Amino acid sequence: MFKRLHLYMLKKFVGPLVLTFFLSVFFLLMQFLWKYIDELVGRGLELSVILELLFYASLTLVTMALPLAILLASLMTFGNLGEKYELFAMKSGGISLIRIMYPLIIVTFLISIGAFFFTNNILPYTNLKMRSLLFSISQKRPEVNLQPGIFADAIEGFSIRIEDKDKEQNLSNILIYDHRGKSGNRNVAIAESGSIKVTENKNHMIFNLENGTSYEELNKPIDRRQYHHNYPHQRIAFKQQIIYLQLDGLGLDRNNEDLFKSGFEMLNINQLDIARDSLHRKLRHRRVDIANNIMLYNLYKGRQNPYPPERDYHELGIVPEIIIKMDSLKNLNTSVYGLIEKEETIPKLDFDSIFSSLSLNQKTKILDFALNYGRSTNTYVDMTGDEVEISLKWIARHEIEWHRKFTISIACLILFFIGAPLGAIIRKGGFGTPVVVSVFVFLMYYVITITLEKTARELAISATWGMWAAVVIMFPLGIYLTRKAMNDSLRLSNEQYKRFINRFRLKSKVKKQE
Structure with a gap:
């Protein structure tokens, strides 16, 4: 049942x-x-x-x-x-x-x-x-599709207009501008009738023009003041003229899959896991680099020593005793940052008392330095923040x-x-x-x-x-x-x-x- x-x-x-x-x-x-x-x-x-x-x-x-x-x-x-x-x-x-x-x-x-x-x-x-x-x-590139009354610019360097076209690709009242010289409409072909044919490999288009005239200006004035002068041109009447036009880029390129293979929509679960771990690892390294750049570059202008050199102190009228101690530590194989963290090794500076003892001009210089450091750091943080956000969105x-x-x-x-x-x-x-x-x-x-x-x-x-x-x-x-x-x-x-x-x-x- x-x-x-x-x-x-x-x-x-x-x-x-x-x-x-x-x-x-x-x-x-x-x-x-x-x-x-x-x-x-x-x-x-x-x-x-x-x-x-x-x-x-x-x-x-x-x-x-x-x-x-x-x-x-x-x-x-x-x-x-x-x-x-x-x-x-x-x-x-x-x-x-x-x-x-x-x-x-x-x-x-x-x-x-x-x-x-x-x-x-x-x-x-x-x-x-x-x-x-x-x-x-x-x-x-779009296949050249000539429409009556409309200029076709699909072929690079040419602008073509026809008045009528039948099913057998027979054309009437053809106008062709040759712009390959990039000098304006100086080369023109006009024909009463003609036909069009594309080669089998679609690399060339053959125009068979009948009963027409071609015009070409032979010289181009360099100076604007010479435009009022007369210049020679060439005019050729023809019963039949054949024009070969090269059709580059009309084929379909199918060899571009490598551009998309790493996209998230093209990955299975295992590949997504690998890609996600790789992105997380790159993001962690980038965050460490950003933090180091903020500490070492923006605040201290890229100096490994977090204290300005002695010449800057002379400009400000201050030579702290700590500079001597820091210079004596340069030859040691010990991290400077490890020594800075130990209060008993390096005494702290009383910045408030030092700052209050400075002249107005010295205070202004210090404030300008601090303001510039702050602005550059803020700009760097905004820029890298957008970069991190893009990485997080990609993850x-x-x-x-x-x-x-x-x-x-x-x-x-x-x-x-x-x-x-x-x-x-x-x-x-x-x-x-x-x-x-x-x-x-x-x-x-x-x-x-x-x-x-x-x-x-x-x-x-x-x-x-x-x-x-x-x-x-x-x-x-x-x-x-x-x-x-x-x-x-x-x-x-x-x-x-x-x-x-x-x-x-x-x-x-x-x-x-x-």
Whole structure:
């Protein structure tokens, strides 16, 4: 009996799951195309390149489409069972809701494990391929696409305008400016008609011009005062003229994956651990360097001796006895800082009494020195503080990506335990109410995830809390709905929907009358 029930539930669940998954990927892919449409249009891309990009983009969207598909499929499955009273019949036969959900829980658990392996092993490779391909497309110069009435500047050194063009690439009223000499419009070719052809390797474009004239100014005035003089030019009429234009940079360079291999989106868990440890180690060393620079450079101008040399004291009219003691310690193999910390070795200076004994001019010099040191230190701290913050944000991005490998899998399980009992509660199947409810629940999960992830990127909260907060928030909701559906203590029927809508309409009428 249970085997038949399990097979029946699997048939009910797998169909909607596959359908909603591909629909989710499709809609998300349309969003991707809308985002990158400007990068793709006018590039002269082959169909195979576009299909390859869409394939990689579809794989990168799996992590978002899969949780949504599980939520929607589970809600539709149990909504259909509740709407047709099949769920009621199963419960009347003594089968609990958890028992009914059992085969689907196993399937969802296996999908979650597969999602983890996908995000850890396949997704980094897919991200690398897609980012590399997008970069190659962005660096590819647009294919020369001559439009009537518009100057085309895609070919370096030339500006081309045509009046009309047919399907066979026959052109009429052609105007070509040659700017290769960077001397303005001094070389112009005009033709009544012509044709255009790109070589097979797409390295050259061949213009076959007919019945035209070429103009060229032979001299260029150097002095502005010479512009009022007349200068010779060359005018050549032709029946046919062939122009070869070089099309550098129109090919698609696919050898740029090394630029993206170290990106956090292209790493698996082990690689992220190594990269994160390396970044932490570099940051620790950098902080030590910053602290040493502040102590040795900004405050003491890079001197190993923390006391100014004797000549500076002579300028200020002070020669403390401590200078003699410090000079006598230079030949020792002992750290100066260790000796400074020992009060019995080096006596402290009474700076207040020394400062009060100085003249006004000497006090002004000392204050100017201190003010300059303080300003330079403040500038250095601000500059290095931004550097440290950037490093911390980069580390946070690696930590966020590390946690993402796990949160996607856990989200699939939690959204199933929200969708299945919610479908049993609302008892509505199809693509109507389940779609509305599932989209609302998923948007709530997505908004929480994106908001806290961005907050973690800005270092306002930890990466752990930023990535797991949505899971922690949605988990109690799944437990609550499952318990309510098991006890049949929360049901929403058509009569309750109508009652709620009528009550809302009644309140609206009362407010209008008031």
